[in-house]
Amino acid sequence: xxxxxxxxxxxxxxxxxxxxxxxxxxxxxxxxxxxxxxxxxxxxxxxxxxxxxxxxxxxxxxxxxxxxxxxxxxxxxxxxxxxxxxxxxxxxxxxxxxxxxxxxxxxxxxxxxxxxxxxxxxxxxxxxxxxxxxxxxxxxxxxxxxxxxxxxxxxxxxxxxxxxxxxxxxxxxxxxxxxxxxxxxxxxxxxxxxxxxxxxxxxxxxxxxxxxxxxxxxxxxxxxxxxxxxxxxxxxxxxxxxxxxxxxxxxxxxxxxxxxxxxxxxxxxxxxxxxxxxxxxxxxxxxxxxxxxxxxxxxxxxxxxxxxxxxxxxxxxxxxxxxxxxxxxxxxxxxxxxxxxxxxxxxxxxxxxxxxxxxxxxxxxxxxxxxxxxxxxxxxxxxxxxxxxxxxxxxxxxxxxxxxxxxxxxxxxxxxxxxxxxxxxxxxxxxxxxxxxxx
Numbered sequence: 001x002x003x004x005x006x007x008x009x010x011x012x013x014x015x016x017x018x019x020x021x022x023x024x025x026x027x028x029x030x031x032x033x034x035x036x037x038x039x040x041x042x043x044x045x046x047x048x049x050x051x052x053x054x055x056x057x058x059x060x061x062x063x064x065x066x067x068x069x070x071x072x073x074x075x076x077x078x079x080x081x082x083x084x085x086x087x088x089x090x091x092x093x094x095x096x097x098x099x100x101x102x103x104x105x106x107x108x109x110x111x112x113x114x115x116x117x118x119x120x121x122x123x124x125x126x127x128x129x130x131x132x133x134x135x136x137x138x139x140x141x142x143x144x145x146x147x148x149x150x151x152x153x154x155x156x157x158x159x160x161x162x163x164x165x166x167x168x169x170x171x172x173x174x175x176x177x178x179x180x181x182x183x184x185x186x187x188x189x190x191x192x193x194x195x196x197x198x199x200x201x202x203x204x205x206x207x208x209x210x211x212x213x214x215x216x217x218x219x220x221x222x223x224x225x226x227x228x229x230x231x232x233x234x235x236x237x238x239x240x241x242x243x244x245x246x247x248x249x250x251x252x253x254x255x256x257x258x259x260x261x262x263x264x265x266x267x268x269x270x271x272x273x274x275x276x277x278x279x280x281x282x283x284x285x286x287x288x289x290x291x292x293x294x295x296x297x298x299x300x301x302x303x304x305x306x307x308x309x310x311x312x313x314x315x316x317x318x319x320x321x322x323x324x325x326x327x328x329x330x331x332x333x334x335x336x337x338x339x340x341x342x343x344x345x346x347x348x349x350x351x352x353x354x355x356x357x358x359x360x361x362x363x364x365x366x367x368x369x370x371x372x373x374x375x376x377x378x379x380x381x382x383x384x385x386x387x388x389x390x391x392x393x394x395x396x397x398x399x400x401x402x403x404x405x406x407x408x409x410x411x412x413x414x415x416x417x418x419x420x421x422x423x424x425x426x427x428x429x430x431x432x433x434x435x436x437x438x439x
Contacts, residue, residue: 017401026417061106083109084214241352245317
């Protein structure tokens with residue numbers, strides 16, 4: 001049966017949940033009867049910034065309409081989700097499946113433009129990210145459109161080697177389609193998100209709650225004030241508005257807008273080392289050979305995912321990158337100065353909470369952070385608590401510390417076969433049903 005609407009005022013989340021309680025909650029949720037549901041591929045084309053874009057969106061929906069959850073406002077409950085920085089929808093599918101299969105929500109799990117691999121039934125990217133002939137893996141923004149090697153240079157950056165190791169980028173050349181796409185994708189991703197919400201969740205029927213893992217966080221924050229029926233953010237390891245993330249890091253993104261990070265095992269290593277240190281101290285250093293073997297095994301599995309990233313400067317809201325990208329796109333479309341200035345202003349507004357007359361307020365936010373996350377820590381969320389309180393009007397902002405888990409919150413560990421996905425499913429649902437997101 002569908003979850004029945006109810007409401008009790010004054011609900012507040014716990015501030016911390018220890019692992020034994022996380023395991024108990026997870027066991028209880030997984031023991032509940034399953035709601036049968038269907039996963040469907042919604043591959044659609046939009047026209048944005050003078051270009052066509054093919055987008056992949058996976059939809060999870062209960063087979064029986066009577067099983068769809070209904071919220072306190074009498075509307076059906078929906079989640080719009082976005083994955084993290086170098087992946088696709090598959091990284092967070094456990095959460096989507098749990099929300100649909102245990103609570104009856106309809107879920108749309110959208111992949112960033114360029115990340116959905118169309119030419120394989122399983123959508124696995126072929127080979128490795130770097131090829132023996134010197135070429136690299138590049139985005140596919142449109143079926144049949146290839147970014148050829150003459151459209152980019154491969155450059156190495158070791159300026160932050162102590163954090164990242166040596167990072168390599170595909171740098172688009174001016175005058176190429178690759179360069180135009182790199183300038184145009186921010187508006188395309190926003191238009192795609194709005195398209196999904198409008199088609200799947202019309203406002204008279206649905207209340208939407210958004211979730212964006214890591215880099216997906218700034219994207220779904222953009223929808224919160226641009227989609228009328230988004231009621232709030234339900235986050236676990238979600239980054240905030242790009243402006244707030246920039247204030248947290250205290251620096252802009254260091255490369256120009258036309259640099260695509262091509263990932264390799266080093267990107268996994270910078271997380272694995274920090275996560276092991278937080279969990280075990282210096283002990284992993286004494287089994288470093290084993291750790292490295294596990295790391296390479298992990299990369300061998302992970303390279304079927306996109307493993308490139310163009311979105312850093314949106315995540316970080318770097319004004320120079322946003323401005324230049326908009327200008328390149330405006331030039332491609334033959335815009336005059338007034339039209340160019342308007343597109344620049346639009347780009348700069350994506351990562352900023354909107355305030356003023358006639359603007360939808362930022363809705364309430366509920367976050368979770370994992371104990372062994374490298375970047376999502378109590379001090380950063382205390383900063384965000386203060387920062388959101390400065391908005392007018394200020395939304396409710398709370399975060400819950402989870403006594404285990406890493407940034408990849410779906411990762412299996414002892415007692416938690418689906419990571420913390422069942423736990424946050426319960427907490428978020430309780431928050432929704434008990435009025436936490438009422439303004």
